[in-house]
Amino acid sequence: MLQVEQLDVFYGDIQVLWDISFHVHNNEFVVLVGSNGAGKSTLMKTISGLVRPKRGSIRFGDVRLDQLKPYEIIKFGLSHIPEGRQLFPEMSVLENLEMGALNPEAKAKRKETLEWVFSLFPRLKERTGQMAGTLSGGEQQMCAIARGLMSLPRMVLLDEPSLGLSPRLTQEIFRLVQEIHHKGMTILMVEQNVKQTLAICDRGYVLENGRIVLEGRGQDLLEDQRVKEAFLGL
Numbered sequence: 507m508l509q510v511e512q513l514d515v516f517y518g519d520i521q522v523l524w525d526i527s528f529h530v531h532n533n534e535f536v537v538l539v540g541s542n543g544a545g546k547s548t549l550m551k552t553i554s555g556l557v558r559p560k561r562g563s564i565r566f567g568d569v570r571l572d573q574l575k576p577y578e579i580i581k582f583g584l585s586h587i588p589e590g591r592q593l594f595p596e597m598s599v600l601e602n603l604e605m606g607a608l609n610p611e612a613k614a615k616r617k618e619t620l621e622w623v624f625s626l627f628p629r630l631k632e633r634t635g636q637m638a639g640t641l642s643g644g645e646q647q648m649c650a651i652a653r654g655l656m657s658l659p660r661m662v663l664l665d666e667p668s669l670g671l672s673p674r675l676t677q678e679i680f681r682l683v684q685e686i687h688h689k690g691m692t693i694l695m696v697e698q699n700v701k702q703t704l705a706i707c708d709r710g711y712v713l714e715n716g717r718i719v720l721e722g723r724g725q726d727l728l729e730d731q732r733v734k735e736a737f738l739g740l
C-alpha cells in the first residue's frame with residue numbers, strides 16, 4: 507500500500523535521512539522505532555508532504571506522493587497524526603473533531619464517523635463541549651487520534667502517541683491503536699517506546715542516525731541481540 511524507496515532528506519545542507527526504503531501492506535501495523543534524533547518524525551513529515559525529499563520516491567497505491575502538497579495527500583486517504591497532538595486548544599472537542607472531516611467525502615459522512623470514533627473513545631463523547639486545551643494529556647492524545655480518523659483515511663501515520671503520557675495511559679493508547687488496527691486500519695507508527703511497540707505490531711523497522719539498520723517481525727526484533735542492547739538495556 508505504501509512503498510518508500512531510496513529516500514534522502516535534507517534540512518538545508520544537512521542530510522538527516524539516508525537511502526530509506528520500506529513498505530507497509532494493506533491492513534498492516536508497522537512501527538518505526540529509534541532513539542532521539544534518529545529521524546523518525548522527519549520520515550513521517552516527508553511521507554505526509556510537510557518535508558520534501560531530495561531523492562527517492564513515495565508511492566501510496568498507484569499514486570506518487572513525493573511531489574504532492576500535504577492537503578492533496580490527505581485527499582488520497584493518508585492521515586498524519588503528529589507528535590505533540592496540535593489540537594486547537596480554544597475549540598471544543600467536537601469542533602476539533604469536525605476540523606478533521608473537511609474533505610467533501612468525510613464531511614458527507616461526518617455523523618456516522620462521529621458515532622464510530624465515539625464508540626472507540628467513549629471518554630470523548632462525554633466531553634464534546636469541553637475546550638480541547640483543558641483535556642488531560644491522555645484525552646488530548648485520544649482527541650488527536652480521533653480527529654485523524656475523522657477524515658476517513660485508508661492509512662494513518664501516528665507520530666509518538668505515547669509522548670508525555672504515564673505508563674498506564676500509554677497502555678491505554680496502545681490498546682486503542684491495536685483496536686483500530688483490528689478494525690481494518692493500516693497503521694504506520696513511530697515510537698520511542700520500543701519494547702511495548704514491537705510487542706503489538708506486525709512488523710518493525712529500526713532507524714539509527716537516519717538509516718534503517720534492521721527490519722523484521724515485531725516479535726523477532728524483540729529477540730534480536732542488537733535491539734536488546736540498544737533499546738532494552740539487556
Ligand code: ATP
Pocket residue numbers: 517522540541542543544545546547548549698
Ligand atoms: P525524537 O524522537 O527526539 O522526536 P526523531 O527521531 O523524530 O527524534 P527528527 O525530529 O526527525 O528525529 O530529527 C532528526 C534530525 O533532524 C535531528 O538531528 C534534528 O535536530 C534535525 N531536524 C529536525 N527538524 C529540523 C528542522 N526543521 N531543521 C533542521 N534540522 C531539523
